[in-house]
Amino acid sequence: MAVMQFKEALRAAMTEEMERDENVFLMGEEVAEYNGAYKVSEGMLKQFGPKRVIDTPISEAAFSGLGVGAACMGLRPIIEYMSWSFTWVCIDQLVNNAANIRYMSGGQYKCPVVFRGGNGIAHQLGATHSHRMESVYARIPGLIVVAPSTPGDAKGLLKASIRCDDPVIFLESEKMLGEKGEVPEDKDFTLPIGVANVERAGADVTVISYGRPLQRVVRPAVEALVNDHGIDVELIDLRTLRPLDLETLVASIKKTNRCVIVDEDWGYCGMGAGILFKLQKPCFDYLDAPIEYVHSDEIPVPFNHYLEEAMMPSVDRIVSAVKEVCYR
Amino acid sequence: MPSEITMPQLSDTMTEGTLVKWKKKEGDKVASGEEIAEVETDKATMPMEAFDAGTLAVMAIAEGGKVPVGGLVGVIALAGEKVDEVKKKYAGGGTAKPQEAKTPVIEKVADQQSYVVASHGEIHETGADMHNASRGTEQEVAAATAVVDAPVVHHGNGGGRVFVSPLARRIAEDKKIDLGQLKGTGPGGRIVQKDVLAYTPADNGGAKVAAAQPLAAPMTSGQKTVIAMTKMRVAIATALQRSKQNVPHFYESIDIDVEDLSKLRERLNAKLEKEKVRLSIADFISKGVAAALLRHPVLNSRFDASKNEVTQYGDVNLGLAVSIPDGLIVPVLRGVQGMGLKEIRQRSVDLYDRARAQRLKREEQSEATFTISSLGSFGIREFSAIINPPEVGILAVGAAEKRAVVRGDAIVARTMMTVTLSCDHRVVDGATAADFLKTLKEILEEPAMLLV
Numbered sequence: 155m156a157v158m159q160f161k162e163a164l165r166a167a168m169t170e171e172m173e174r175d176e177n178v179f180l181m182g183e184e185v186a187e188y189n190g191a192y193k194v195s196e197g198m199l200k201q202f203g204p205k206r207v208i209d210t211p212i213s214e215a216a217f218s219g220l221g222v223g224a225a226c227m228g229l230r231p232i233i234e235y236m237s238w239s240f241t242w243v244c245i246d247q248l249v250n251n252a253a254n255i256r257y258m259s260g261g262q263y264k265c266p267v268v269f270r271g272g273n274g275i276a277h278q279l280g281a282t283h284s285h286r287m288e289s290v291y292a293r294i295p296g297l298i299v300v301a302p303s304t305p306g307d308a309k310g311l312l313k314a315s316i317r318c319d320d321p322v323i324f325l326e327s328e329k330m331l332g333e334k335g336e337v338p339e340d341k342d343f344t345l346p347i348g349v350a351n352v353e354r355a356g357a358d359v360t361v362i363s364y365g366r367p368l369q370r371v372v373r374p375a376v377e378a379l380v381n382d383h384g385i386d387v388e389l390i391d392l393r394t395l396r397p398l399d400l401e402t403l404v405a406s407i408k409k410t411n412r413c414v415i416v417d418e419d420w421g422y423c424g425m426g427a428g429i430l431f432k433l434q435k436p437c438f439d440y441l442d443a444p445i446e447y448v449h450s451d452e453i454p455v456p457f458n459h460y461l462e463e464a465m466m467p468s469v470d471r472i473v474s475a476v477k478e479v480c481y482r
Numbered sequence: 483m484p485s486e487i488t489m490p491q492l493s494d495t496m497t498e499g500t501l502v503k504w505k506k507k508e509g510d511k512v513a514s515g516e517e518i519a520e521v522e523t524d525k526a527t528m529p530m531e532a533f534d535a536g537t538l539a540v541m542a543i544a545e546g547g548k549v550p551v552g553g554l555v556g557v558i559a560l561a562g563e564k565v566d567e568v569k570k571k572y573a574g575g576g577t578a579k580p581q582e583a584k585t586p587v588i589e590k591v592a593d594q595q596s597y598v599v600a601s602h603g604e605i606h607e608t609g610a611d612m613h614n615a616s617r618g619t620e621q622e623v624a625a626a627t628a629v630v631d632a633p634v635v636h637h638g639n640g641g642g643r644v645f646v647s648p649l650a651r652r653i654a655e656d657k658k659i660d661l662g663q664l665k666g667t668g669p670g671g672r673i674v675q676k677d678v679l680a681y682t683p684a685d686n687g688g689a690k691v692a693a694a695q696p697l698a699a700p701m702t703s704g705q706k707t708v709i710a711m712t713k714m715r716v717a718i719a720t721a722l723q724r725s726k727q728n729v730p731h732f733y734e735s736i737d738i739d740v741e742d743l744s745k746l747r748e749r750l751n752a753k754l755e756k757e758k759v760r761l762s763i764a765d766f767i768s769k770g771v772a773a774a775l776l777r778h779p780v781l782n783s784r785f786d787a788s789k790n791e792v793t794q795y796g797d798v799n800l801g802l803a804v805s806i807p808d809g810l811i812v813p814v815l816r817g818v819q820g821m822g823l824k825e826i827r828q829r830s831v832d833l834y835d836r837a838r839a840q841r842l843k844r845e846e847q848s849e850a851t852f853t854i855s856s857l858g859s860f861g862i863r864e865f866s867a868i869i870n871p872p873e874v875g876i877l878a879v880g881a882a883e884k885r886a887v888v889r890g891d892a893i894v895a896r897t898m899m900t901v902t903l904s905c906d907h908r909v910v911d912g913a914t915a916a917d918f919l920k921t922l923k924e925i926l927e928e929p930a931m932l933l934v
Contacts, residue, residue: 439649439652
């Protein structure tokens with residue numbers, strides 16, 4: 155195991171896969187000459203040359219479509235977005251083309267492309283650049299949606315995504331890129347898509363989350379609940395949002411009889427709301443309290459630091475929600 | 483239909499309430515949820531709120547009057563109803579019937595039960611209490627059980643509907659428990675998992691358990707029963723095993739002459755009778771332990787082995803072990819050093835009651851700096867207790883009983899009590915523990931020392 159930053163783990167995953175398979179290439183704004191807007195692809199142009207690390211014009215629709223087409227013709231593109239918020243302008247390429255080409259062509263084409271970049275609220279980027287796109291893409295049959303929460307998971311899941319024959323929406327966060335963690339160096343290390351990680355086993359309540367809020371607020375909240383409130387939390391990191399690992403979630407809730415979902419999406423039609431819909435029927439007879447959903451306030455994301463913090467799930471909000479379902 | 487305001491049952495033991503003060507006058511407009519009167523129960527004075535909006539048409543009870551639970555207190559004329567007509571209709575006393583009060587039998591049996599269940603109850607008088615309980619039980623149980631089995635009236639559950647979590651409903655079905663027998667502790671009175679798990683027939687007044695114990699079907703030869711441990715049992719098992727394995731316990735016992743203290747207690751209780759406060763020996767022990775702890779702060783502390791740090795406290799937060807069916811709970815009486823005996827009594831009783839009803843708040847079970855466990859009510863002479871880490875000491879209190887002791891060269895009968903202190907030897911040494919016990923003995927043998 156090596157200790158690496160999140161962005162280094164992403165770079166290691168891409169580099170190893172590009173070394174392993176010459177059909178893999180990286181394309182996006184500033185990924186080559188500038189070494190990446192957030193330095194994820196630092197040094198990759200030098201190692202692989204301009205044919206495999208490609209700078210694009212500022213046109214998400216154009217290079218996303220190029221990625222879909224290249225994937226259909228047998229390559230394995232990695233398309234980097236500076237922010238997933240920018241994909242509103244190219245959503246047709248993802249939702250209509252990437253997601254449907256295998257189905258619409260009767261299996262004649264597959265579309266092994268990875269779209270990756272920073273998702274969600276990343277500190278004072280304002281309302282238009284702070285979208286949490288997971289619920290937009292996780293509802294689309296034909297897409298796979300992955301959201302790692304640690305550098306190790308980022309490497310294992312990105313390698314699995316690059317090897318996957320279906321289009322993968324890979325959600326990072328600008329705020330996570332500098333976080334450090336242990337990362338396996340084995341070049342064949344991958345993590346299975348569609349399998350959630352029971353990060354902490356517990357008996358009293360199941361807390362479900364994914365991606366950035368885990369490190370920002372969920373893990374500290376769980377620590378407080380366990381140490382200060384004596385509540386034995388089972389913490390599940392979803393890792394993959396589509397397909398959802400319902401089996402793991404339901405088994406956990408059948409054991410704990412209580413569930414709190416945490417994400418930074420808006421509540422109504424949010425990611426957690428979709429998960430809740432999947433859970434309520436199989437878990438109904440096992441629930442001792444209504445499932446709680448801790449999410450961001452339903453307002454445009456404020457630019458002001460304090461307001462931005464205030465709209466998002468906090469340790470306190472999670473602790474209260476967990477105590478509420480535990481009737482404490 | 484005008485809205486009748488009836489006396490609510492504001493506590494489990496309440497049979498009647500006193501209307502202390504009206505907050506509204508006849509003819510006043512009342513909003514739903516608005517406080518209309520103050521009601522005094524056996525425990526506290528509480529606000530009484532109107533369920534419906536309208537005009538207060540009838541005040542059936544004068545201030546200071548007593549009303550049985552379910553009895554008519556007043557009537558609100560709803561929108562569109564004429565106040566005068568409502569008033570006329572109720573001139574003869576109205577239709578509300580007092581809810582049949584619990585028979586004194588149940589109350590009595592329940593009280594005895596609580597003495598037996600409380601490990602911290604009336605040590606001095608327990609022999610007599612237990613005797614009464616067993617004498618009362620046989621002929622009274624039949625009557626008590628009959629009442630228990632009667633249909634249960636639900637309050638605050640919206641038109642008689644019982645709200646219950648899906649899980650609780652499933653467990654109740656599995657265990658064939660009638661949900662109507664349960665009282666929900668969740669929001670809006672929702673019956674939740676812990677209510678079903680905590681249910682024993684004793685919840686209806688203690689009568690059934692008192693009756694069932696001698697009648698419990700004996701296991702027949704060759705029969706085996708596997709019993710899954712409850713969550714509470716598992717938690718107790720884990721915590722105590724961890725303590726006994728990790729904490730190097732040592733034990734010191736001392737005999738304390740509580741003859742004078744018992745007499746003092748009688749004198750004080752005679753004076754406190756009109757306030758309906760009855761001090762127990764346990765209250766004196768809490769007070770004495772708090773005073774002794776302040777003088778020996780090493781024992782009033784919590785130990786963090788991971789940091790090799792001992793935190794001493796200026797407040798004495800006493801854990802008071804209470805046994806409940808299939809387990810125990812340790813509510814925490816906070817700031818005992820600043821309390822008089824009366825306050826200790828009242829706050830302890832409140833904690834015991836809520837502990838047995840499993841209605842303690844989380845913060846009422848945490849941050850104890852020292853714990854007292856008593857089996858005096860069971861007639862246990864002395865025993866040793868397991869420390870509840872990170873505390874570093876626990877005092878096991880035996881029964882106060884007449885013993886033959888030597889005073890000078892004569893053998894005399896004195897009321898004696900043996901207490902055993904368990905200490906964590908990582909923090910407390912033998913001599914320190916002995917000093918503490920000596921101080922405690924001095925205080926309890928000469929309670930005036932509490933004034934010093």
